[in-house]
Amino acid sequence: MSVKxxxxxxxxxxxxxxxxxxxxxxxxxxxxxxxxxLRLSDLSKMTRKEAVMKDKEGNPHTFTGVPVIEILEKxxxxxxxxxxxxxxxxxxxxIKSSDGYQVLFSLAELDPSIQNKxxxxxDTIDGKPLPExxxxxxxxxxxxxxxxxxxxQVTEIVIGSSKQ
Numbered sequence: 679m680s681v682k683x684x685x686x687x688x689x690x691x692x693x694x695x696x697x698x699x700x701x702x703x704x705x706x707x708x709x710x711x712x713x714x715x716l717r718l719s720d721l722s723k724m725t726r727k728e729a730v731m732k733d734k735e736g737n738p739h740t741f742t743g744v745p746v747i748e749i750l751e752k753x754x755x756x757x758x759x760x761x762x763x764x765x766x767x768x769x770x771x772x773i774k775s776s777d778g779y780q781v782l783f784s785l786a787e788l789d790p791s792i793q794n795k796x797x798x799x800x801d802t803i804d805g806k807p808l809p810e811x812x813x814x815x816x817x818x819x820x821x822x823x824x825x826x827x828x829x830x831q832v833t834e835i836v837i838g839s840s841k842q
Contacts, residue, residue, distance in 0.1 A: 708837040711754025729820035743800030796820040
């Protein structure tokens with residue numbers, strides 16, 4: 679393959695990735711007062727927070743993103759004093775990824791008035807965008823012994839209730 683063709687294919691691939699990420703939206707649905715679709719540019723304007731998580735080799739990495747509770751508050755999900763009480767303490771949050779992987783959090787464990795858990799939707803690792811196949815967004819639950827809930831390629835946050 680000629681150098682010209684190789685350069686063209688590289689540039690085309692990069693444009694495709696950038697285009698796909700600029701059209702990306704994070705959907706917030708379910709029992710939210712204001713269901714949302716947030717673009718990456720929307721998330722970049724929200725409060726930024728860091729979370730540190732180790733890789734499989736034990737090396738620490740710093741992720742930067744938006745606290746999940748801030749995204750939930752923007753969607754009208756109860757927090758703080760409004761969370762307390764029988765109706766809201768039975769609510770949960772499901773984080774969905776593009777490959778079908780899903781993780782669950784109780785709404786209470788994400789609320790800073792109840793726990794000091796640092797859970798963010800990250801878009802960078804060590805100051806760089808998440809690598810292809812891992813982003814554009816990743817859920818990071820800092821401090822968990824196993825990173826099973828720190829899922830890749832997050833696409834949707836669904837709020838539900840266990841009340842029947």
